[in-house]
Amino acid sequence: MLEGIVISAQGGSYAVQAEQGDFQCALRHHVVEAEERRRSETNDMPYVDLVAAGDRVQMEPSDSDQGRGYIEEILERKTRFGRTRMDGWRQVIVGNLDLLLIVFAARQPQLKLRMIDRFLVTAEASGLIPVIIINKMDLVAFDDLKSQMALYEDLGYKVIYTSTLADTGIDDVRQIMGDQISAFVGSSGVGKSSLLNAIQPGLSLRVGEVDERRHKGQHTTTTVTLLPLAFGGYVADTPGVRTLGLLDIDEEQAIDVFFPDLRPYLPSCQYRSCRHSQEPGCAVQAAVKSGQIDSGRYDSYLRLSGLKEGRFERNIDKKSSKTKNRERRRGYAR
Ligand SMILES: Nc1nc2c(ncn2[C@@H]2O[C@H](COP(=O)(O)OP(=O)(O)O)[C@@H](O)[C@H]2O)c(=O)[nH]1
Ligand SMILES: [Mg+2]
Ligand SMILES: [Zn+2]
Numbered sequence: 001m002l003e004g005i006v007i008s009a010q011g012g013s014y015a016v017q018a019e020q021g022d023f024q025c026a027l028r029h030h031v032v033e034a035e036e037r038r039r040s041e042t043n044d045m046p047y048v049d050l051v052a053a054g055d056r057v058q059m060e061p062s063d064s065d066q067g068r069g070y071i072e073e074i075l076e077r078k079t080r081f082g083r084t085r086m087d088g089w090r091q092v093i094v095g096n097l098d099l100l101l102i103v104f105a106a107r108q109p110q111l112k113l114r115m116i117d118r119f120l121v122t123a124e125a126s127g128l129i130p131v132i133i134i135n136k137m138d139l140v141a142f143d144d145l146k147s148q149m150a151l152y153e154d155l156g157y158k159v160i161y162t163s164t165l166a167d168t169g170i171d172d173v174r175q176i177m178g179d180q181i182s183a184f185v186g187s188s189g190v191g192k193s194s195l196l197n198a199i200q201p202g203l204s205l206r207v208g209e210v211d212e213r214r215h216k217g218q219h220t221t222t223t224v225t226l227l228p229l230a231f232g233g234y235v236a237d238t239p240g241v242r243t244l245g246l247l248d249i250d251e252e253q254a255i256d257v258f259f260p261d262l263r264p265y266l267p268s269c270q271y272r273s274c275r276h277s278q279e280p281g282c283a284v285q286a287a288v289k290s291g292q293i294d295s296g297r298y299d300s301y302l303r304l305s306g307l308k309e310g311r312f313e314r315n316i317d318k319k320s321s322k323t324k325n326r327e328r329r330r331g332y333a334r
Pocket of ligand 1: 135165166186187189192194
């Protein structure tokens with residue numbers, strides 16, 4: 001038996017990369033049967049596909065067909081970036097994703113802190129390590145940007161300042177991506193393609209770009225491919241996965257825990273179910289008033305929680321409340 005990583009998954013055929021070579025694999029029926037048994041015991045909704053790009057698997061090469069093989073076991077996933085489809089089926093888009101590389105431009109297009117917050121929450125909710133990359137640093141004064149980003153660095157988020165034009169910061173990005181599975185997110189024009197090409201010449205991705213105005217309900221293509229990096233690790237090519245950087249969680253799910261700056265105050269709120277909006281005895285609102293929590297970050301919390309109207313609408317599938325309740329009970333509500 002060999003261990004390998006799934007590079008792409010499509011139509012029940014899986015490209016697996018192992019130390020011994022690349023194999024085109026099918027999934028052994030006993031894996032499907034085991035999952036069926038597990039589901040019948042737990043009442044879980046089915047998966048669109050049991051195997052996703054990024055999954056680590058045990059596989060057996062075929063005796064007769066060279067380059068072919070069978071997946072015998074899917075190893076436990078470290079992280080599972082996915083969603084619940086409109087019909088309630090669960091879909092893993094990338095397995096074992098480590099890093100969410102959140103790319104913004106220092107200017108052109110303008111840096112939007114509230115959108116950074118949205119990506120950060122997504123990463124936190126999925127257990128991914130977010131890395132903020134501020135590109136086009138050649139267009140601004142470093143100190144100005146650095147002070148704008150100080151809040152995030154203080155919160156413990158890694159911020160890398162790059163310019164593909166001046167060739168600065170590229171090595172830092174390479175270093176952080178080494179031996180990891182990464183995915184890039186960010187709006188069109190911030191320099192994702194330029195960055196990738198600087199990191200590894202010739203590397204071009206069909207990254208699903210996030211269009212702020214049109215992100216609702218866009219969950220189209222999900223044929224994710226992992227591209228191997230010369231310095232170790234993989235970058236996920238996610239064409240059409242526009243939601244990769246967008247919150248995709250249940251309407252009523254509390255997201256306060258995904259704000260590290262709100263977290264310390266949560267136990268001190270008078271009501272356990274406090275939404276930190278209008279409630280009396282709210283420690284979060286008090287900390288915003290006294291300046292201990294940044295008011296912009298609090299604003300992002302309110303918007304992303306749906307407690308305040310804003311440009312950042314929640315990205316929610318239109319599900320029946322019955323489906324939602326079922327999902328909440330199962331704890332798979334994101
Ligand atoms: N000034 C400046 N322009 C850049 C930089 N990186 C990329 N660009 C330009 O920004 C535009 C968009 O870059 P692109 O890589 O296509 O962005 P993407 O849409 O995020 O893939 C192009 O015209 C690039 O030449 C940079 O570091 N500095
Ligand atoms: Mg591009
Ligand atoms: Zn509160």
